[in-house]
Amino acid sequence: EAGVTQSPTHLIKTRGQQATLRCSPISGHTSVYWYQQALGLGLQFLLWYDEGEERNRGNFPPRFSGRQFPNYSSELNVNALELEDSALYLCASSLWRQETQYFGPGTRLLVL
């Protein structure tokens, strides 16, 4: 069974640009989560999508946004990139509102 997949694996952008990261959940999983893992800061919760709607948001500015598509895949958009947005962005999925979340390999975003 395929796990959570994310694309691209690496992304290099410059300050002020926009980044789009993609995630496909495990088959049968309908809840998708996004986390940021910046150096020295640990994993921080970003967003939760369920049934196509944003259900919860972490302590991040509005330039971090996303959506969930009818096939349950998801997209994270980061606008007006800043240097401190450089991090590993992790997507996770779970069965509908179940506790255990399974993570993908991540997208490494570097902002220059």
Place this chain on the structure above:
Amino acid sequence: EDQVTQSPEALRLQEGESSSLNCSYTVSGLRGLFWYRQDPGKGPEFLFTLYSAGEEKEKERLKATLTKKESFLHITAPKPEDSATYLCAVQAVQGAQKLVFGQGTRLTINP
């Protein structure tokens, strides 16, 4: 505010030398406590979910236990391939699915 503190930050063991990692937490109603393993540059790999005090789960050389204030990850006779960062996270009943992570314990097993 929900918080997770892991100790030690780093641990170096010899192959076969058993030890324990600690995860202390404060949460407003525990829905679940989770252990993950993360290799450098990769996503966290799920290990265990614990729900209530007294619960224990095992997988190969790993055993996780839970009390009302902390969880331990016991590693018995570790091998070099057990080297990784071990992450602990909690989810609150009122937390709307959010996982709150500790900073992790970086474990190195020397052959």
